[in-house]
Amino acid sequence: MKSNNTFVGIIVLITIILVTIATFSLGCAEPPVIPDNDSVIIEDNNSEYVYGDANVESIQILTLESFPVQIRVIATGYLPDGCTSINEKTVSYDEKTKSFTVHITTSRPADAMCTQALVPFEESIALDVYGLEKGTYKVDVNGVTDEFELQVDNIPQG
Numbered sequence: 001m002k003s004n005n006t007f008v009g010i011i012v013l014i015t016i017i018l019v020t021i022a023t024f025s026l027g028c029a030e031p032p033v034i035p036d037n038d039s040v041i042i043e044d045n046n047s048e049y050v051y052g053d054a055n056v057e058s059i060q061i062l063t064l065e066s067f068p069v070q071i072r073v074i075a076t077g078y079l080p081d082g083c084t085s086i087n088e089k090t091v092s093y094d095e096k097t098k099s100f101t102v103h104i105t106t107s108r109p110a111d112a113m114c115t116q117a118l119v120p121f122e123e124s125i126a127l128d129v130y131g132l133e134k135g136t137y138k139v140d141v142n143g144v145t146d147e148f149e150l151q152v153d154n155i156p157q158g
Contacts, residue, residue, distance in 0.1 A: 048110035056142040083114035099138035
């Protein structure tokens with residue numbers, strides 16, 4: 001009877017090992033890259049990259065204690081996998097609407113095998129507020145908005 005229990009134990013152990021190996025093998029398979037509507041595949045030095053917009057969850061606007069005043073935007077969010085990185089940060093200003101638009105893009109090798117875990121990021125972006133008049137200004141970072149106020153004209157008195 002003891003040898004039967006040992007035999008069953010060995011069979012159960014082998015089954016567990018095989019199931020574990022199969023699970024890890026299937027879990028490590030990388031799905032094919034299917035770009036979404038915002039992504040573009042570009043070939044760069046014989047490698048293809050997928051470019052898209054960063055997923056920004058929140059922004060924080062910091063007013064640095066100086067004169068002229070300096071404004072920085074801290075954008076936090078996540079990247080969709082371990083191979084995606086921040087590619088570029090661009091800032092534009094619309095004088096009519098008193099609004100800054102920040103666009104953060106990402107890049108990822110198209111054929112890379114990556115971890116499928118979200119990767120948090122934090123980016124600091126300086127806004128050029130030198131010469132702006134006092135007032136309220138809007139900031140949009142990849143669709144997340146907030147406002148800041150200049151208490152005085154940001155022009156050195158001279």
